[in-house]
Amino acid sequence: MTLDLAGAILLVAGGAFLFLGGLGLYRMPDTFNRIQVGTKATTLGTVLSLAGAGCLQPEWSFKLVLIGIFLLFTNPLSSQVLARSAHRIGVAQAPETRVDHLAEDQKRGRDES
């Protein structure tokens, strides 16, 4: 009974974070900020949902833990690769962007060579 309640709460919390991630995707001004909200909110949202599912179906726990581990390793990796490719092909950044050390260093490297 307690486990059912905990599972339900975790599932709702996970869903809330996933929703906020979607809202963030809509509200953020450029690719990089969208990737940011996309990565963090979906990771925690999915981990919470997995935990909730584990509470409701304890016999699934082992596999849910495995899914969680895979997710924690692969999710940031894919985001990083997306962000890097976006930067390499010169995707426009939001006008609010303050500094871009990467572009500065790349320009310096080109000037020197």
Place this chain on the structure above:
Amino acid sequence: MISDILERHRQIVGVFAALMIFWVLLNGTVAPDVLALGAVVALLISVAFKDTLSFFSDFRFTPAAVWATVLYFAYFFKELVVANLKLSAVVLHPALPIKPGLVKVRTNLKTPMGRLLLANSITLTPGTLSVEMDGQWLYVHWVVMETDDVDEATAKIVRGFERFLEVMYG
């Protein structure tokens, strides 16, 4: 005698143990036939790839490293939750108070696995996203940038994770 062999083939033993644990978790049973099949395949993989699975071979199998791993995960999950709450507040704020910037930070970690875990951890925590890595330099996208100074940014973004990863991987 046995401890001698274990010492010489530490990497194989480490990979083998990890693969076996993984296999048992995946199957959810310790039936003899399942264990036997898993042992054969795990042995083949750990011998064939003993030099390339750096996740295990770079890991320092010392009590301090194991304890650092536990602390690292605790710190990581705390940071993950904080990251999400902070970003949720930004997303829900009517004015969307972002101050994005791509800042450069420095890492003292030497091993590829240590650096990978650092980059991953940065991506999953407060408003920061690893974009590019060049030797000891990491370029991080920051949603609400607090500083564009390399040393200050390093202290804010990198140090928290690095102090554990240094012990685990060096």
